[in-house]
Amino acid sequence: MEEHQISTFIEYANSIAIMVFALSGALTAGRYRLDPFGVIVLAAITAVGGGTIRDLIMGVEIFWLSHNDYIYYIVATAVVTMLFVRHPNHVPMRILMVVDAFGLAMFSVLSAQKALDYQMTGLMAVIMGTITGVAGGIIRDIICNQIPLLLRREVYSVVALLSASLFVIFDGLGLSENVSLFVAMLGGLLLRLAAIYWHLSLPAFAID
Template sequence: MTDWFHWLNLAGVAVCAISGTLMAYQKKMDGFGVVVLASVTAIGGGTLRDIMLDLPVFWIKDTDYLYTTLGAALLTIAWLRISPRFPYHYLLVADAFGLALFNVVGMEKALINDAPMSVAIAMGTITGVFGGLLRDVICREVPLVLNGELYAITCITGGLSYAALLYAGFDQHYCPWFALLVTVLMRLAAMRWHWQLPVFKNE
């Protein structure tokens, strides 16, 4: 895989580890709880993706991802010890960037391994949302992917934008960055203006 893909994946792991650590801080977990929550948030989605694609699990093949997870968690702990105020908004913003990064990484890995575009979009969505879903379930929270503003839909939209650019003839090197931008901006906009897709009528 190319260097940029490796660094993009490491960035996604770091951001999601920060998100997990912030949630652990909010729930007043001990040191072991912080490591567990940071890890499942950072590597949970990619692990499921690799298993489904029948590929070596990325963090077992390359331990840089484990070191990145631990390093991001420790840096976040240090920051929180210096500035213990916890604006919940920070968690949501970190989660939005992690969601977008992992969405692109999941798509790219699927496409590199010759998966069709529809499967790549599904793998991007799974990579993006599954770690956060595990984090929220462990913390006994309603998962963001199942409640509130648009979440998984932003991954699907980002994936469709990738496909649209690719099929329109744009250089494939630009497609991931455009999908990343679409995903993160849509997620931040959904948080800001409370965009939802209601199915049931409110009584």
């Protein structure tokens, strides 16, 4: 695959990740009976919350300020969700979780790449990747008054950490950026799919 095709693929994948996370926010909004505008707000926070916090911490322009299209994708996703989803049983949850796993791995790896581009250390790149992968979902759950599930099971945040770490390691080993991107995403994706398929969870840290 040529570089042009790869960068086109990345752009598509990034947009898909935003829509998947927006869908996740809209579905959560439906469970808590938000009004239509609240649904759009929650979809937007879930989709861009992680990347916004990353860019604030890095001190760079917020990524969606110059991307009107991301806003359109989010609004369209929320509206389509409201029009067509009435019963969660109608959503093929398995498919949704797989696509969400794809988005999670993408966001984490692309954020680590962005951090390295800005000359941050490998450790900070891993942290930026993890923040981008998980912060949107944490804020979504906080608004809906839940303790974030992704901090409690299904190795969700480990996937963000692993994907970003793999990219930083491969990049440090001198592999080409494209190979590093793909292998890191694939590694995170496989871990997440395995966790979904076999219901893997880390043991909880519980103080009695």
